Amino acid sequence: MEAPADEQLYPIAVLVDELKHEDTTLRLNAIRRLSTIACALGPQRTRDELVPFLDESTDDEDEVLLALAEELGNFSSCVGGNEYAHVLLRPLETLAAVEETVVRDMAVESLCKTAELLNEQQMEDHFVPLVKRLSSGDWFTSRTSAAGLFAAGHTKLSPATVDDMRKLFARLAHDDTPMVRRAAAKSLPKLANVLSKEQLLSDLIPLIDSLSRDEQDSVRLLVVEAVISIAEKLDPEETKIHLLPILKNMISDRSWRVRYMIAEKYVTLSKAVGDEIVKSDLITSFVQILKDNEAEVRTAACSQLPGFAGLVDREVVLGTFVACTKDLITDTAQQVRAMLATHISGLAPILGKEQTLENLQPLFLQLLKDESSDVRLNIIRQLEQVNNVIGIEMLSQSILPAVVELAEDKQWRVRLAIIEYIPTLARQLGPDMFDKQLGTMCMSWLADPVFSIREAAIVNLKQLIEVFGSEWATATVIPQIARMAADTNYLHRMTTLFAIATIAPTLDCKLLDESVLPIVLSLADDPIPNIRFNVAKTLEALVPLLKQSDDTAEHVDNKITPVLNKLGDDTDSDVRYFTHKALLTGKQ
CATH class of the missing domain: 1.25.10.10 (Leucine-rich Repeat Variant)
Structure with a gap:
């Protein structure tokens, strides 16, 4: 026996009331309960009534629309499974064209998830027309969303459709609006992962070349990820011919933001392009960014120092990079020195004991006496790595006196960092040398005027007892x-x-x-x-x-x-x- 008509419409009626309520919290709760309502309605009525209603309910606050976009990405089971998943495309298309960026991004994410559920026919009949509509939208908002959809379900498309989609993406990459070109540049890595090598060489690399010379630096900096993705798919000779010129131009880009992005990804980029290009071109370029005019670029380069040093010959590290670090230790920018202090110890395992003692130890001591507490803190936290290379005896003779001096530093955070490092030293020193060198200092922390130091000193004592x-x-x-x-x-x-x-x-x-x-x-x-x-x-x-x-x-x-x-x-x-x-x- 069927339920009365009023009962059948009850869930929709309640949803209408809640979605029109002035209280945002109630509207959000209604969105979060969509799957429950859909379960009550059943797949047929969900497709025929609920989904069209939701498509008409996209004039709301961004918080509610964001929740709706997220919910629709996991709604396929409510509409009857993959066979009917395409009905969700319409409300998601509407959300992909709204003004708020976070809503559009979530709608694109949900559209990509839905595309994975569609079969070849559904892709051709429903998803591809959606992408074309968004790509030709009058407002840039729809075109930016379209850029993120070209890689979705790519393997389910016919060759002719793939060619059309690539041409459509190229139009977006040359769009008059910078935001659209930025969206296209951001989508390049995903697209590179689904295209064949021939398509990369014929279609994508020309787009990368064009975007890498874009007038907007916010577009150019996004090309770095695309270069990495494509380099991983090409052999060294192809990379040298097609990508190296683009990469060289970006390393010398007029915008520090682009150079910063290169510096931040330098190790990943170097591994992607291969040893030959690293040795022939990227060593010189790395020195260039270590000496960049902008402190932000030099800081990012310092973070890549040990990783990149591991990719080149030891002689290069000694002859080139160590000389650069000597200059960076006296850099006028504190953030550069602080980043160098964090990563310079990573060179010790590469250089070995003898060269570490000769070339790096003086630099460690200089950083331990830096005027900035952040620099001193960072070098202290990395001393264990040095100790593993040069041994505790050499460490106690050279660096330990500086550590003891820092134990009385006026900055309590420096003293705290020393305390955290003590158990590591204790394991290496042994009880006799520890008592002689550090015992009195450890006990004095129990009477420190700063509570956090006293608290850390107590925990330190417990750890020392566990050791000794x-x-x-x-x-x-x-x-x-x-x-x-x-x-x-x-x-x-x-x-x-x-x-x-x-x-x-x-x-x-x-x-x-x-x-x-x-x-x-x-x-x-x-x-x-x-x-x-x-x-x-x-x-x-x-x-x-x-x-x-x-x-x-x-x-x-x-x-x-x-x-x-x-x-x-x-x-x-x-x-x-x-x-x-x-x-x-x-x-x-």
Whole structure:
């Protein structure tokens, strides 16, 4: 028995009301529920009623249209599957021509997803006419969207249609509107992936050549990705003949934005064009961009330094690139020096121990003394890579003194970076050399005026104990913590408790019971309430650890419970609260 007509129309009626509601949130929710409504309607009514209605509902806020474009890209199952997926093309075509860029981009993405579901006949009958309509639209918005559709479903088209589509794309690449040419340039890599080598040589490379000389630098810079995509498909000789002239012009482009894009993609580009062109042409060009007039270009080139150095001979790195880095270390732009500091250590594995000591070590030391904290931070973070090449003994003799000096840097972020690097050094130095070189410094961080440094120093202690073991902790860490517990500065006493709670899991039960627990209990009568409630929190952390051993479990009742009972009657409400939590832990 069929439902009454009113019931059949109910979902559409509700959707109409919600999509016309003044509240954007309600309209968005209605869009998000489209699949539910379609399920209620069934595929036939969804195709006949819902989809046409949605095509008429594209006069809305961009946020709602964006959601609609996204939803339609996953709507094929709601209209009856791939056989009927073409009915979604019409509303998506409308959305692909709206003014807002993000909506158009999402509509293009959904159109490409839908094209993958269509068969050859549907492509010829529905998708290709859609692309042609968008390509010949009066407004540039539709033509920009069309540029992103030519690669979709390309393998399903007949040769004659493919030829027509390539000619149509060429028209867009020469469009009078820069935004359309930019869209065409952006779409070139995808198109390169679906065309044959013959089509690349006959059709696409002339377009790339034309776009690489476009009057708009925003168009020219997008050609770089296309050059990479095509170079990967050509043999070295074809690349040299067809792409190298284009590439050379772009490396010397009048716009720094184009040169920046080349610099940023230099390693990827070099791998795509092959070793022969790298050796014959791109080494000189790389030096050129390392010495570029614009700081942004030099910065991007520095990021490519180790990657490109790995593609050329070691002699070239020594004779050419190291000389460039010596100039870049004194670059007037801080961002250049900071990027160089991040990547210069990547040359060490390429050059080896002897050349690193001779050529790179002086540069590291100079960067460690740079006036910019960002430069110093970046070189510190990369020292492990250098250590793996030259060994800890050479590192401790040359670079370690500079690291120790930076441990007292006025910039707390520099001190923090040093702390994060300490466990790595510790593994290489061993306990004896570590205590001699860095031990005092590590303990001094526990009293640093900056909380973040004290917090990091505590985590650092835990990591060091994991490296050196409980015996080292007994001899080095526990005595320092005991001294801090008796300090007149309440922040130092607080740090003591934080440190104990953090390092406790790395210590054995006997050490906790005999050396650590007495320090905590001694602070239970501290005049500062914050200290007392942190005593309760620390005891709460220690109880489960002490209970792990039969020898120390009984001390929970003998030593800890009486202290907690006393704190439970404290005048401060916070102390009583945390004490109650600790007592509950002790009873478990």
